[in-house]
Amino acid sequence: DGGITQSPKYLFRKEGQNVTLSCEQNLNHDAMYWYRQDPGQGLRLIYYSQIVNDFQKGDIAEGYSVSREKKESFPLTVTSAQKNPTAFYLCASSSVSGQPQHFGDGTRLSIL
Amino acid sequence: GQQVMQIPQYQHVQEGEDFTTYCNSSTTLSNIQWYKQRPGGHPVFLIQLVKSGEVKKQKRLTFQFGEAKKNSSLHITATQTTDVGTYFCAGHRAGGTSYGKLTFGQGTILTVHP
Numbered sequence: 001d002g003g004i005t006q007s008p009k010y011l012f013r014k015e016g017q018n019v020t021l022s023c024e025q026n027l028n029h030d031a032m033y034w035y036r037q038d039p040g041q042g043l044r045l046i047y048y049s050q051i052v053n054d055f056q057k058g059d060i061a062e063g064y065s066v067s068r069e070k071k072e073s074f075p076l077t078v079t080s081a082q083k084n085p086t087a088f089y090l091c092a093s094s095s096v097s098g099q100p101q102h103f104g105d106g107t108r109l110s111i112l
Numbered sequence: 113g114q115q116v117m118q119i120p121q122y123q124h125v126q127e128g129e130d131f132t133t134y135c136n137s138s139t140t141l142s143n144i145q146w147y148k149q150r151p152g153g154h155p156v157f158l159i160q161l162v163k164s165g166e167v168k169k170q171k172r173l174t175f176q177f178g179e180a181k182k183n184s185s186l187h188i189t190a191t192q193t194t195d196v197g198t199y200f201c202a203g204h205r206a207g208g209t210s211y212g213k214l215t216f217g218q219g220t221i222l223t224v225h226p
Binding site for chain 1: 116202219
């Protein structure tokens with residue numbers, strides 16, 4: 001089955017530590033996205049990539065970094081500079097920019 | 113920057129009652145998408161509206177896109193317990209250089225009492 005796989009499902013971060021969230025898709029989609037979801041709020045865009053080897057900052061990119069070296073992979077690193085990283089992180093992809101997005105099951109990140 | 117406001121934030125209905133959520137954008141949109149997120153799940157795409165004044169139906173769900181392409185609504189007729197979840201609108205800003213950037217509303221959490 002085609003889809004988006006996010007791992008791990010749950011992740012715990014110590015103070016001062018960087019952590020990387022994995023996102024892999026086998027839908028052959030060009031565009032990929034990372035969102036953060038906090039309780040009672042909508043999805044806020046962290047980074048997006050319209051094509052391999054290219055990505056743009058979203059609305060809340062500070063404290064995060066990404067790479068897009070392969071079409072199927074778009075990992076997100078939450079750096080120690082992100083002071084409030086506890087949230088639900090969702091990865092999505094679309095065939096091309098502007099088209100409907102398919103979401104992974106998400107990763108819940110918590111601080112120890 | 114672009115803002116997408118969605119109301120109400122919460123809606124509690126009895127099963128069989130109708131439900132409507134409204135979405136308003138601060139800028140003109142090239143298209144608007146609607147998603148549903150079940151409790152504990154991830155957003156799932158429902159529909160995309162592109163044309164000014166467009167109306168689309170999916171069984172008991174009716175979606176509208178405003179004439180000015182700045183607002184939209186989702187109406188559910190005769191709600192069922194399976195309709196429970198959070199409904200999000202999300203829009204792409206018309207023109208500009210940020211094509212591909214989808215801005216989500218805050219969502220409306222729907223609770224259906226049997």
